[in-house]
Amino acid sequence: MTPLISPKSVALVGASPKQASVGYVIFENLANRFRGKAYFVNPKYDVVEAWGKQFKFYKSISEIPDAIDVVIIAVPAQVVPQVLEEAGKKGAKAAIIISSGFAEVGNKELEDELRALGKMYGIRLLGPNCLGVYNAFDGFDTVFLPAERAGRPPAGPLALISQSGAVAASIMDWAARRGIGLSIMVNYGNKADVGDVELLRYFEKDDRIKVITIYIEGFKYPGEAKRFLDAAREVAKKKPIIAYKAGRGAAAQRAVKSHTAALAGSYEMYRGLFRQAGIIEAANLRDMFDMAKALATQPLPRGNRVLVLTDSGGMGIQAVDALEALGLEVPEIPESIRRDLRRELLPFSALGNPVDVTGSATDQHYKVVLEALLPTAFFDMALVVTLMQVPGLTQNLAEYIIDAKRFRKPIAVVNFGGSEVVQSFTKTLEDAEIPTYSTPDRAAKALWALYEYAKIRGVVRP
Amino acid sequence: MTPLISPKSVALVGASPKQASVGYVIFENLANRFRGKAYFVNPKYDVVEAWGKQFKFYKSISEIPDAIDVVIIAVPAQVVPQVLEEAGKKGAKAAIIISSGFAEVGNKELEDELRALGKMYGIRLLGPNCLGVYNAFDGFDTVFLPAERAGRPPAGPLALISQSGAVAASIMDWAARRGIGLSIMVNYGNKADVGDVELLRYFEKDDRIKVITIYIEGFKYPGEAKRFLDAAREVAKKKPIIAYKAGRGAAAQRAVKSHTAALAGSYEMYRGLFRQAGIIEAANLRDMFDMAKALATQPLPRGNRVLVLTDSGGMGIQAVDALEALGLEVPEIPESIRRDLRRELLPFSALGNPVDVTGSATDQHYKVVLEALLPTAFFDMALVVTLMQVPGLTQNLAEYIIDAKRFRKPIAVVNFGGSEVVQSFTKTLEDAEIPTYSTPDRAAKALWALYEYAKIRGVVRP
Known part of the structure; x- marks a missing residue:
């Protein structure tokens, strides 16, 4: 998981010099703020000039001269499996698939294919259809929304796991304005592989993080609740976990199903699970960070x-x-x-x-x-x-x-x-x-x- | 009541050129922002130079050449009855007694004396021990806290009746920063005479006010709840009233008693009364103004x-x-x-x-x-x-x-x-x-x- 959240070397496939495009914003993030090594892949370009510098663009992942921790994929859905295969052959440890057009639009087979490729090559997948990772410590930032709309919060003791990309972006923007030290945000989108459980396990071990916040609409897979409970119960003994569960009443649950295809399950079930796991429940987003800043600083x-x-x-x-x-x-x-x-x-x-x-x-x-x-x-x-x-x-x-x-x-x-x-x-x-x-x-x-x-x-x- | 909230002519007894004193801040408010006529009374001074102007100071109220709507009294408690008597003889219609040192410190007799004088001369009393009135429409402002600490909100459709002075001041400061149109604030302090009931009746008729907000800890006098219910029921048919009642549990009611000497009475009693009166109850101060701005603007x-x-x-x-x-x-x-x-x-x-x-x-x-x-x-x-x-x-x-x-x-x-x-x-x-x-x-x-x-x-x- 560390190569996914705190990588030393990354490749962005689908990097673009076209302003305001997804491939441009992530290119900009990595070129200007990432503290590790970043490589940019797009067969359409050889060299791109930007921010007073020249950037070499590679034709494919295989051309990159170094080892790669994580491949960030921002290309049309149908090309993603091929890129993932190249990433696997390159020996990448993880992939963040920004691209949408998978299970969320009914294209379940294509998503299954990604999962199979990930297993075959031993690559952990984040996404598809996600914002990916924001990590203020390392300047690692795959959020494709420009900073003038979605501010980037400063480094600090808080982490956020968010099932919703837009909610995560608005929280980042809000936290940036208020100087709240939300250093790591992960949005897993369709959750083809990595989800809350793996992220909880990761944050348990990242010493820079003191409090874990979770925005969750619902679980998606059979057995996920049990795995979540087991993980959270152990992590909560080391670090406080605060969760805000959206989708409570009947109309809201209908909306959850349409938004993230999360499994139904009564709000009472989730509350019980949080209680058993030792998770502190928040009443809303503001409440979550009100509690988080006390837990991060007070005895x-x-x-x-x-x-x-x-x-x-x-x-x-x-x-x-x-x-x-x-x-x-x-x-x-x-x-x-x-x-x-x-x-x-x-x-x-x-x-x-x-x-x-x-x-x-x-x-x-x-x-x-x-x-x-x-x-x-x-x-x-x-x-x-x-x-x-x-x-x-x-x-x-x-x-x-x-x-x-x-x-x-x-x-x-x-x-x-x-x-x-x-x-x-x-x-x-x-x-x-x-x-x-x-x-x-x-x-x-x-x-x-x-x-x-x-x-x-x-x-x-x- | 209009002379009290929207006076045309005022006299400030206890006006002072000594910066940061109560008599100075109110002098400054009236000299610079009041749209009516202001007279300043303090026998220690003849002429005071301030803000590039000269102000005549009168020896006593009786010397003032004009009729006076409201006398603002900011002198030591023991001198207040004498000033009130002069105000009565002058024909003032109302008095705002800023001074403290009355029932709130056990000096009930002195407060009874004020009440008797008010009745004798037909003067409505606000206070004692209060911030008095802030009225952005007319620039009438008896709040003795300087504006750099307690901001003054802009004119707009909201009024606030507050049993607590400090709470009112912090609301004003908060509203000023956010541009919330809280134009009139009244804090009645010990409530020797004018209280929630009279103020509700006043705001019912002031066409500039669209929503009335109330911060209340509790009633003080027998029969007050009934009078409040009768007034609120009628006013609420014309304008929305939103109330926030502080002092709910046992420890909180103990604190109310010590703070404003309000009568005990269960929170459930107040909730029932609000419901009967057609008052919308707020959960906290922020909630009160969240609702107020919708009620002031939306059909x-x-x-x-x-x-x-x-x-x-x-x-x-x-x-x-x-x-x-x-x-x-x-x-x-x-x-x-x-x-x-x-x-x-x-x-x-x-x-x-x-x-x-x-x-x-x-x-x-x-x-x-x-x-x-x-x-x-x-x-x-x-x-x-x-x-x-x-x-x-x-x-x-x-x-x-x-x-x-x-x-x-x-x-x-x-x-x-x-x-x-x-x-x-x-x-x-x-x-x-x-x-x-x-x-x-x-x-x-x-x-x-x-x-x-x-x-x-x-x-x-x-």
């Missing part, structure tokens, strides 16, 4: 008791609403600590839980509360609301919150608004791996995910 | 049948999931229309519902589907997914969607991503009053709100 909690610290009573209440609805505890502050806090906070601060330092708070008040409560055995996590609209808070507050990482308990911050002050505060926290959220319900869900994963890992009792 | 549907049109099968499925979960219908396309569409769309488009024009779609395909289906009696609304990451779509697509407004059926658009292409497309649609959302669940919720309000208005059978 696991030893229990479910959350300290809520806020400068807005209203936001504190909303946080408690969300935490309670998710089954997390918001216990009161012990009287002994309360007495101490009262001396250091403003007279009208509320010392329940939430601790409300009020709209007249200063950075120092947050520091005092975090230091008095987070290290104690009474709390396992902190949800910190920092409405920067109030006059007394400065960017220093970010340093105090970052400093509280030394207590080795999960922290999630809520920072609602839009002004420059809010944005630069948010950026400082995120750069220091403190996850921030715009509304309390999202931060609560992230803490819930950490607690769920602590149960899956056996850190706390289920 | 009401005649039924609950939604057409889902998408270039991404995956996003289409997610949309159907969300619509079904909310009880909306996603019926299949009649075979006769399907036959016509097949001639004009790509061969592998899916013609169920969702209609999936695929990642190879062009703008024209969307136009064809919208024109073939939206005017028919088979559909009441449309949820249109436009993932702009695919290569064939251009900014013209926005024009085709805007053009479909002529069918007078609600449309909500999903446009996930982050690139410039996505952002400018989104802006074009929003400027033309087509609400857009980043994920399908949010668009589905907005259509649900339109259907709910159609039931409340009797446009469709409940």
Whole structure:
């Protein structure tokens, strides 16, 4: 699998100098960003000039002077078997078949032929009818959508396995804009060979990846659910897996069948399977990455008791609403600590839980509360609301919150608004791996995910 | 109430040239943006120079040569009754008491005194302990948080009644950044006099406001729930009301009591009351404004049948999931229309519902589907997914969607991503009053709100 996701040498068959074509965009990706060796194959050209450089184009794979890890195939469907055969004879370890026109349009025989050729030559196949792989670490990128439409996210601890190409592209574009470190995306299209199971196994071993996210509509093959369960159960013991399953109700399942030809199977079946496998389920795409960024950066909690610290009573209440609805505890502050806090906070601060330092708070008040409560055995996590609209808070507050990482308990911050002050505060926290959220319900869900994963890992009792 | 929200002449008692003070920020707001006449009162100053102008400061309200609609009071608590008395003698119709130090800190007698004075002189009181009013139409702004922290949203069809000041300020800041037309915000603080009921009645009559949003933690006075129900029931027949109730579980209700001293009362009681009143309930702050922008711009549907049109099968499925979960219908396309569409769309488009024009779609395909289906009696609304990451779509697509407004059926658009292409497309649609959302669940919720309000208005059978 490594040659497929992190290859050292690649050949692009169907490379093209014609702008906006599939063969052009992948050519551009590989020529400008791939850190390994890239060879371009198209019998129509000898030398192509682009980006101020000259590129030799080969007539066929067999002409390439080096060994090839992965062959990327972007030629019409009927030519693909022949190219795959050449790739096999060349000794390629994997092929990514971008081309469409196979089972998804009823051409099942042609797809079976690919599968047979892959087996014969020992080549792992990704696709056909897929975006393939985006890997920010190695600059390996077979996504044929140009970067000005589908942004490329920065390297970071997250991986995405997506059954849908367009959904994956829109997630990449969204993550790129937000600086979310989604470094590896794999879209397997028709899944003639490599699917979720093989990818889970791969990400289990790739040390650069800390959290695996999955967008899935449904399984396609008999026995796939069982294989998925077996793999996920083992992988989830090492790395968190978050899955978002689309296709829940009757009309949606009809649509799934038409979209990815996935097997029917009730949503309840999938939920049960996720539970058994130790997969955390997301409610939607945003939710998936909200949880992922907490799981990628925060330590696991030893229990479910959350300290809520806020400068807005209203936001504190909303946080408690969300935490309670998710089954997390918001216990009161012990009287002994309360007495101490009262001396250091403003007279009208509320010392329940939430601790409300009020709209007249200063950075120092947050520091005092975090230091008095987070290290104690009474709390396992902190949800910190920092409405920067109030006059007394400065960017220093970010340093105090970052400093509280030394207590080795999960922290999630809520920072609602839009002004420059809010944005630069948010950026400082995120750069220091403190996850921030715009509304309390999202931060609560992230803490819930950490607690769920602590149960899956056996850190706390289920 | 009009003098309170949309005054022609105001006096600010406690105006100050000391930067960053409460009296300074409100002075700055009124001096630079208020379209009516503003008078500043502070016996310590005669003339204050600021922003290249000279401002006369009056010793007391009685010195002001004109009639005053509303007096804004930002002086220490113990001086407030005396100022209020002067305001009464001056014939002011309303007072906004920014000052804190009343019932919220246990000083109930002082607050009772204000109430008695208000009654004696026939002055409506807003506050004490509040942010007061932000009114973008008239430039009337008593919010004492500087604009670089708490942005001021542009004029538009939305009003917000907020029980929490900090929550209101963070909403304003968030709305300002996103260009959301939240023109009037009122925060009543301790609610010594004017509260939700009076404000609902006011917004019922202010023609500039199309949708009323409410952030509420709980009622405070006996009989208030009943009065609220009576008012809301009438207002909701004219304008949509969306409420977000914070303080749901046990720990959250404890926090509400400490924050706004609101009466206990189960969340179920509030939900029942909202239902009876015809108020649409929001799940969180974002949800409230997601629904508000649809209600402010879209016609009401005649039924609950939604057409889902998408270039991404995956996003289409997610949309159907969300619509079904909310009880909306996603019926299949009649075979006769399907036959016509097949001639004009790509061969592998899916013609169920969702209609999936695929990642190879062009703008024209969307136009064809919208024109073939939206005017028919088979559909009441449309949820249109436009993932702009695919290569064939251009900014013209926005024009085709805007053009479909002529069918007078609600449309909500999903446009996930982050690139410039996505952002400018989104802006074009929003400027033309087509609400857009980043994920399908949010668009589905907005259509649900339109259907709910159609039931409340009797446009469709409940």
